[in-house]
Each structure stands twice: as C-alpha cells, then as structure tokens.
Amino acid sequence: MKFKPLEILTHIILILGVLLMVLPIWFSFATSTHDNVSIMTEGMKFFLGESFSQNYNEVLNEKGGWSEEVTAARMFVNSFIMALGIATLKVVISAMSAYALVYFRFKLAVPIFWLIFITLLVPLEVRIFPSYKIVSDLGLTNTYTGLILPLVASATATFFFRQFYKTIPDELLESAKLDGANSWRFFIDFLLPLSKTMLAAMFIFMFVYGYSQYLWPLIMTTDEKYWTVVMGMKIIFTENYEGVALPRTGERFAYIILSMLPPVLVVVILQRWFIKGLIQTEK
C-alpha cells in the first residue's frame, strides 16, 4: 500500500488530535489506580497501579458530605435520574411543540415560535433566581421534580424539530389523512419514526446537557440526598484536605473517570441508531 504525502500528513494530524483527547483521560484513569502516597510523591501516572479495586470501591461506597451520609453511588443515581428526566422531557416536549407549530394553523404561530426561539438568549443562569423562587414557592426544592422541571423546555430542540417537520412533504400528511390517521396517529405513526435519527441526536445532546448541570442543582438542593455527580466533584473527598491527611487524589480521579461513564454509555448505545438513521436516508 502506498500513501500519498498529504494522506500521511492528515493521518498524523488526526492521530495527534486523538492523542490530545485520549491522553488526559488515560492519565486520569492510570492515576486513579494508584494509592495516594505514590501520587503525592511521584505525580500523575502513565502506567496502571494496584489500587484499582480499592479506590473505586471507596468512591462508590464511602459515605461523604457534611452529614457523612451521601455516597457517590447515590449521586450517580441522582444525576442519571436528572439527566434522563431532562433529556426525555425536552425531546418529547419540543417534538410536540414543533408539531403544533408546523401542522396546526393557529393564529400567531410564527410569533410564538420566535418567542420560543428568543429564550435561547435567556439561559438558565440568567433566570436562576426567579426560577429558584418559583420552584421554592412550589415547595419543590430538594425534589427530582424541582431538579428537572425548570430545564425541560428547549428552544434549540424545538427549532430543529420544526425545521425537520417542515421538510416532510405535505402529501404524506394528506395521504395519511385519507388513510384515516388523526393528528395523534400522524404524530406517532409518521413524525416520530421519521425523526428517529433526530430524536436520538437530540436525546444525546440533552442528556449530556442535563448531566453536566452544575449551578442549578447546587442552588436547588440543600439536602445531600439530591446531590449530583458534577456537584460532588467539588465537594466529595475534600473533607480532610486541610487537615494532616494526604489529599485523596486517587479516589478523586476514580470519581472523575466514573462520572464520565453515563454520558459515554448513552452516546455509545444511541449512536448505532443514530448512524443507522443516517445511512438509510428515508424520504
């Protein structure tokens, strides 16, 4: 096999890019398998150590926090529920609102769409205090509902679904109508299957978005039972940091590695669907 110079160059760039992405993760993983003494004395590690099971076991099961009652496993569950809730509801709600905007001729549909679109300019961080006020007045602080609900509307997803629905030929709707499909059936039997790819993509994005929320859960939760992984990253395993004990760097790296797994899994599982959708261009 012969390589052209340009091909070699592009491959070198690609390989460098991969290394740039993967090496820090590998360093974190390798370091997470060492005990704290060697990390403290020798710095980050490139090769695997012997403390894998000990570190990961401690991360998942040790009770931490101020009350010494919350475990990382609990935080994973919380984050997963929050991300899943946000992603599912965001996809469902935006798909349905886009459906209403595109297919139902009601007055002011266009201004309403732009109103939704403008909310892109007002991220959660801007409206965080009003949002907090509402959620707390409703008595939803320290609940999953409170964690999820203020984040379920998505202008981005609504926009993408709207654009997609607009590309679906009118004849399809008309033909479905003649075949006896009502508005609900058309949505379930046609729009959802046709936007499979889009649904998967949106779910991935929104899951990662929900999973990486930091400020909202931080403000929302005073009860450690509702802490999320990303919050925990700042808080957990730091309790003795200012004392005489060694910083628990090994555990913290193990925690980081574990915290990356759920979004990675979601991407890996859904990407098959995603790519399948891309290959079979059905329209």
Next chain:
Amino acid sequence: MSFLELQNITKIYPNGTKAVNETSLNIENGEFVVFVGPSGCGKSTLLRMIAGLEDITNGEISLDGNIINKIDPSERDVAMVFQNYALYPHMSVFNNMAYGLKNRGISKEEINNKVNDVAKLLEIDQLLTRKPSMLSGGQRQRVAMGRAIVRNPKIFLFDEPLSNLDAKLRNQMRLEIKRLQRQMGVTSIFVTHDQTEAMTLGDRIVVINNGVVEQVGTPKEIYSKPNTKFVAEFIGSPQMNLFNCKIENGIAHIADMKINLNNSTNIDDATLGIRPDDILISDNGKHSCVANLVEYLGSDMIIYSKIGDQEFSCKLSSKINLNAGDTFKFEISGTSVHLFDNTTGSRV
C-alpha cells in the same frame, strides 16, 4: 341522482385567488373521468375538494347520495394516488398498503389476504417487505396504486400520477391504469395536464381553464367538436391552427385565402380553427404556401408556414418529399373546420 355530484363548487383561497368558479358536474358510477387543463387551472383543487383535503368555499358535493362537504377525508371512502406517490418512507410496502386498513380496525388476517391479493394483481408481491426507497419509479407507482386499491374505495382520485415517470413507463402505466379501472369498475377521476393522457384514459373528459369548466364530453366529442377556442387549442397534438378571419356569406377570408364554409354566416371578428391534419396536401390544391420549417417525426412530418402574417402548421405523411423553402399546394374542406366567434369565444 348521479353517483358523484358537484353543484356550483367555488373555491376561493384566503389570499383571494379564485381557483374554482361555480363548477357543476355529474359523474356516474364506474365512470373514468379525466380533468384536464393547463397548470394552475384549478383541476387539482377540484380533485382535492372531492378528497376533502381542501375546504369548499361554496357549493355542494354529494357522493352516493350523501353530502360530503363537512365529512372528514378519512370517512369519505375515497382513495388518492398522489403525483409523487406519497408513500410512507419508513414503512415496508406491506405496511404502506395495510396502514389504512389497520386504522379501520380490520382484522390482521383479512388485511393479510387483501394486501396479498392486490399485490398479486399489481405484480408487486415480491416487494412486500421492501421499503419505498428500495423501489424503482414504476414500482413505487404500483405500490401507490395498490394502497388505493386495497381500501376498496368508492372513488379513486389520481393527481397527475404519471408525470414523474419516463415516457416509456408512462405509456405502460397508462394502459395498466385503464385496464385496472375497467377490471374493477371503480369510479375514477384522473387529473392531468397532458391531453394525450386525457384522450386515451377518459370515458369522459372535463376540460378546465381558469377555474371554469370549458367542456365536458367523450374524447371524440371534445376532439371533433370543441366548444370553445380554448378547448380547440388545448386538445390535439400538434395544436389546432387558429386563424383570425372575417366571415362573409359563409366564406372565410384569411388574408387573400378564401374558404367556403357552405353556410350563410356573417361574422366580422371570428376565429377559424383547422386541425393540422385537416390541411390536405395535393398537387391540384386551390391554395399554395411556402414551407418555412419542416419537422421530421418518423412516419409523420409537420410543416410550418404562413398565410398572410398568420402562422400555421400542417401534419402529413413523411413519404411526401417536401423541404423547407419549397412551395406546396393544399386543400381545406369547409366541413372539417371549426368556427368560433371572437366576441364570445364559443363555437358557431
């Protein structure tokens, strides 16, 4: 009472465009009717109003004795074949055909039987598991027809279904549609802008222009006795020649040419229509002209020429040896012409 009755149907779009104007039409059970007209004439709108996809601004449509104006499309018991087939891209051919039946709550077994029967009839039984994206244009067309047939509707509506096919396939499908319609005897309405399709398919043709029905009749009636100038020009290929002329005592004056119509009409501003194949070339013809352009079509050829400053064409067998620039002699029989009054636009 006819099977399908349209009474004073008017369609005005929200932007004020009048697509269909006061159209009345009766269609009998089992008839194959073709709506033909230039694009934008309102023929598709009319069809879509029958299907229930378009609201009716004014007038009444009744099907099989029931007024269907306000009835939901799915309950009118009509099936439609769309121009681009509108197959459901995410469903297999089987499911495409079965979907409408499923929505009616028909049992699985019955659906299976019906779909398989229709698939055999249309010779698409090998394709039932495929998705529409894996089908050729002709196969898609068949599936679209199958989807309509399997529902066993009261009326088939075809909205220019052949216009996406290549010429050869189009002819083949045209024959097939005609054969199927005969076989099943289901009332059908076929919309097209192609006059050949209209002539070959229809038991009756409805010529529409600017939202108004110009003429309704069998292909033969429409061809041999066009009611208006528009119909005369629209039906027939190549187009009918239309000459502006003055009629005095039954003699038409076109420039310095005189044609005896064998009657005693007097019209100052008339149009004389002569089909290109009614201009007979013969060496002892009364009239002569110079051929400006000759189009060779195989068995036939078309000659373009001028009488005074009015262009005309004539169609003749290509066995005659005639080249551009040659002078030819011809004869026009006064009984084969069509006379229209320009003030009313209608046939005299």
